[in-house]
Structure formats: structure tokens, C-alpha cells
Amino acid sequence: MAKEKKLFAEYNNLYKDIGKDELEACMNFAEEYKTFLDISKTEREFVKNAIEAAEDIGFKDISKKKSLKAGDKVYQSIKDKGLVLAVVGKRPLTDGFNILGAHVDSPRLDLKPNPIYEDTEAVYFKTHYYGGIKKYQWTTIPLAIHGVIYTTDGVKHEITVGEKEDDPIFYITDLLPHLGNEQMKKTANEFIPGEDLNVVIGGMPLKAKGKENEKEPYKAFILKYLNDNYGICEKDFVTGELEIVPAAKARDVGFDRAFIAGYGHDDRVCAYPALMATFAQEKPNKTCICMLTDKEEIGSYANSGAQSVLYENFLMEILAKTGDGSVDILKFRKVIAASKMLSTDVSNAYDPKYSSVSDPKNSAYMSHGLKLEKYVGARGKSGTNEATGDFVAEITGIFEKNSIPWQTGELGKVDAGGGGTISAYMAKFGMSVIDAGVPVWSMHAPYEMISKIDLYYTYLAYKAFIENI
Numbered sequence: 001m002a003k004e005k006k007l008f009a010e011y012n013n014l015y016k017d018i019g020k021d022e023l024e025a026c027m028n029f030a031e032e033y034k035t036f037l038d039i040s041k042t043e044r045e046f047v048k049n050a051i052e053a054a055e056d057i058g059f060k061d062i063s064k065k066k067s068l069k070a071g072d073k074v075y076q077s078i079k080d081k082g083l084v085l086a087v088v089g090k091r092p093l094t095d096g097f098n099i100l101g102a103h104v105d106s107p108r109l110d111l112k113p114n115p116i117y118e119d120t121e122a123v124y125f126k127t128h129y130y131g132g133i134k135k136y137q138w139t140t141i142p143l144a145i146h147g148v149i150y151t152t153d154g155v156k157h158e159i160t161v162g163e164k165e166d167d168p169i170f171y172i173t174d175l176l177p178h179l180g181n182e183q184m185k186k187t188a189n190e191f192i193p194g195e196d197l198n199v200v201i202g203g204m205p206l207k208a209k210g211k212e213n214e215k216e217p218y219k220a221f222i223l224k225y226l227n228d229n230y231g232i233c234e235k236d237f238v239t240g241e242l243e244i245v246p247a248a249k250a251r252d253v254g255f256d257r258a259f260i261a262g263y264g265h266d267d268r269v270c271a272y273p274a275l276m277a278t279f280a281q282e283k284p285n286k287t288c289i290c291m292l293t294d295k296e297e298i299g300s301y302a303n304s305g306a307q308s309v310l311y312e313n314f315l316m317e318i319l320a321k322t323g324d325g326s327v328d329i330l331k332f333r334k335v336i337a338a339s340k341m342l343s344t345d346v347s348n349a350y351d352p353k354y355s356s357v358s359d360p361k362n363s364a365y366m367s368h369g370l371k372l373e374k375y376v377g378a379r380g381k382s383g384t385n386e387a388t389g390d391f392v393a394e395i396t397g398i399f400e401k402n403s404i405p406w407q408t409g410e411l412g413k414v415d416a417g418g419g420g421t422i423s424a425y426m427a428k429f430g431m432s433v434i435d436a437g438v439p440v441w442s443m444h445a446p447y448e449m450i451s452k453i454d455l456y457y458t459y460l461a462y463k464a465f466i467e468n469i
């Protein structure tokens with residue numbers, strides 16, 4: 001029997017064999033994750049909460065440190081929307097960094113630069129969707145608004161509405177089925193055009209003295225409300241980084257509470273365990289890095305995306321501050337080339353309801369643990385990193401030695417679609433990278449699903465990786 005096990009690959013449902021204590025640890029980890037998820041619905045919020053938690057356990061802004069030694073914990077905010085943290089290790093940096101890299105942005109609806117309009121006695125925000133979404137999923141669900149807006153004096157105004165029990169929510173209407181004959185004939189991609197994702201934000205006219213004849217009284221009401229409460233005017237919206245997100249909180253799914261549904265599992269369900277695995281380090285062998293990037297959902301661009309040199313600068317600063325303060329560029333290039341990374345991003349889980357898009361022999365399954373994905377891409381592996389065999393062997397060796405369950409798979413059948421992560425942008429530095437994250441059902445939906453046991457073992461896998469690679 002033992003021999004047969006070695007011959008055949010076996011990937012099991014991890015709930016089958018989990019012991020009582022471990023199950024309890026898994027459920028507790030899930031509770032902490034849900035709490036963090038509920039207060040971190042935007043990249044800015046995730047970064048702010050992560051910095052707060054990091055400072056609580058001794059992390060310092062790297063700019064405040066003149067030099068660094070083993071055991072030092074530092075971080076740098078990347079434009080308040082990305083974050084990179086380090087725990088300095090005992091071994092020389094020429095051995096490379098051990099990196100966990102996730103992203104903290106999620107698909108959502110952003111406000112347009114000039115978003116407010118009135119139509120037939122209702123007021124709306126115009127939006128421009130962010131990331132890959134099925135547009136129809138965003139209608140008729142409770143929505144909240146989160147973000148910041150600046151006035152020209154440079155003052156930042158934070159807006160969060162729709163999360164507290166007594167807050168109002170916002171809403172995108174859909175057509176009643178009674179009159180939906182024509183709409184229902186369209187393809188799902190067409191029946192809610194992006195330009196129609198307009199959010200209802202009000203419906204009362206302004207009745208202030210002398211304003212009764214205002215051309216757009218309903219819009220005037222909202223503008224006055226926003227000015228009274230946030231000190232902003234319509235023109236200030238051009239500065240806004242305001243995101244419409246689902247108002248729902250993360251909830252357990254199923255009588256047995258095996259799963260969690262929530263907004264933004266992609267990719268906070270990897271960012272959170274990556275952060276916690278980093279927080280668990282005191283004086284690691286190699287210097288551990290946790291990268292939490294922005295803009296992954298739209299190609300990792302901008303100064304906060306994984307392609308920004310700001311992340312690289314932080315690594316360079318660590319090299320400088322653990323040495324004599326200067327940086328030799330070739331030495332730095334060699335340090336990052338010697339580094340090893342898990343690109344900690346989610347992927348799809350096999351969904352029996354939609355089995356036709358997956359190869360069952362090369363799919364990850366819910367509750368079978370972390371999904372190792374050697375490559376993603378689309379149409380003949382285009383646009384992807386591909387992990388080398390020796391690196392995969394090194395990682396699976398570490399997982400097996402530390403009793404970490406793992407599974408593997410592709411993002412769907414050949415030519416069924418595809419996708420990308422930050423791994424390709426990191427591999428260009430010469431480092432070894434593989435995608436490794438939590439399998440998700442309904443990925444990129446406003447309310448996605450994951451398994452608690454996958455989250456828990458992913459945390460243990462990330463920890464084993466940075467401690468042993």
C-alpha cells in the first residue's frame with residue numbers, strides 16, 4: 001500500500017484527516033482573517049491596517065533607520081496603496097531574499113472624474129469598472145463607497161459610507177423581468193453595458209431658500225450634502241480615488257462553516273496569510289520580504305503596481321543599510337537574482353457546476369490546500385512566467401518535509417481563457433518565482449468563496465517557505 005502511494009499522486013480533501021486541535025486553529029485563523037477583510041475593502045485600507053498591525057509588533061518605517069541588522073523589522077508604504085515589509089535575516093544578502101508577494105487591489109467600480117449627474121429626479125454616480133468583472137453581477141446588490149478625495153488646498157477627505165448598520169447603501173438598478181424580453185436576448189457581456197453601471201446616490205430636491213429654481217435640484221441636494229459633510233465641491237471629484245464595493249461583510253458558508261464568502265478574497269486571502277507568515281519571523285536565516293502590491297487587476301502598472309521601481313528601491317535600501325550605506329548596482333542585481341519568491345495570488349478551484357472549462361486532472365479543488373501553479377497565461381502559455389523544475393522540486397521538497405499539503409493545477413482547460421499575476425514582472429529580475437495561492441470559487445465576483453482549510457494551510461505553507469527556502 002505504501003509503495004502504491006508513492007507511485008500515484010494523491011491530493012485529498014484536507015477536512016477528512018484534520019485533527020481536533022488543528023481544526024480549531026484553522027477556524028480561529030479564519031475568524032481573524034474575516035475581521036481583517038471586513039475592515040480592508042480597498043488597497044488603501046489594507047495597507048493602513050497592515051502598517052498599524054506591523055507597528056504594533058515592532059516594525060519601523062525604513063526611512064527612520066540608519067542601519068539594519070539581523071532581527072530588524074522594517075516597512076515602506078508605496079504611495080499608501082502598496083506596502084513592502086522586511087525582517088532582516090542572519091545570512092548575508094548575497095544569498096538572496098525570500099519573498100512573498102501578493103496584491104491588495106480587487107475588482108470594483110471606480111468613480112469617473114466627473115461622476116455626478118441627475119436624471120428624472122434621481123442622482124447618480126457614473127463609474128468606470130476596475131479589473132475583470134461580469135458587469136451584471138454588480139446590479140441590485142448593496143454597495144458601499146470607500147476612498148479619498150482632495151480639495152485644492154491639499155487636504156485629504158476620507159469617505160466611507162455603507163458599512164455601518166445604520167448607514168445608507170448605494171445601488172445599481174436592473175430591469176424588471178416583466179419588461180426584460182429584449183434585454184434577456186443579449187449576451188451576458190452585453191446586457192449591462194459598462195456605461196450603464198451608474199449608482200443611485202439620491203432622490204430629494206434641494207429646497208433651500210433662493211435655490212428652489214436650481215436647474216438640477218436633486219443634484220444640488222447631493223452637492224450641498226457633500227459640501228456640508230466633507231467640504232468638497234463637484235470639481236474636487238477629479239482628485240477622487242473613490243471605490244464602489246459590495247457593502248456585505250464576509251460570512252461563513254454552509255451548515256458546517258467550511259467556507260467563507262466575502263468581497264476581495266482575490267487577493268487578500270493570500271495577502272493576509274503572507275503578512276501573518278512575515279509577522280511570525282523574529283530572526284530568520286534569510287531576509288524575508290512581504291510585498292503587497294496595487295494595480296495587479298489592471299496589469300500592475302502605475303507607481304504603486306508591481307512594475308514600479310519603488311519596490312526595488314526598498315530592497316536596494318535594505319542592501320545599503322545592512323552594509324556601509326552605499327549600493328553597488330551589480331551586487332544588487334545579483335542579490336535579487338539569487339532571491340526566491342512565491343507569487344501569492346489566488347487561482348480558480350474546480351467547480352463541478354462549470355466543469356466544462358476545467359481539466360479535472362489539472363485542476364485545484366476546494367479544501368485540498370495551496371495551489372502551486374507553474375504558469376498561468378493564455379493561448380499557448382502566452383504572457384506568463386514559468387517556474388523551473390528544480391525550483392518546483394525545492395519547494396515541494398520543503399512542503400513535504402514540513403507536512404504541508406499542496407496541490408497543483410492550471411487556470412482552466414487549454415484555450416478556455418487565461419490570466420496573469422505579478423510573477424512575470426518579478427521573474428525578469430532573474431529570481432525564481434512560482435504562483436502559489438488559495439483556490440477560489442466565483443473569482444472576481446462581488447462576493448467570492450474560499451475554503452477555510454485552504455486559507456489555513458496556505459498560511460503554514462508561506463511560513464514554511466520563508467523559513468526554509
Ligand SMILES: [Zn+2]
Nearest residue numbers: 266267345346
Ligand atoms: Zn489576483
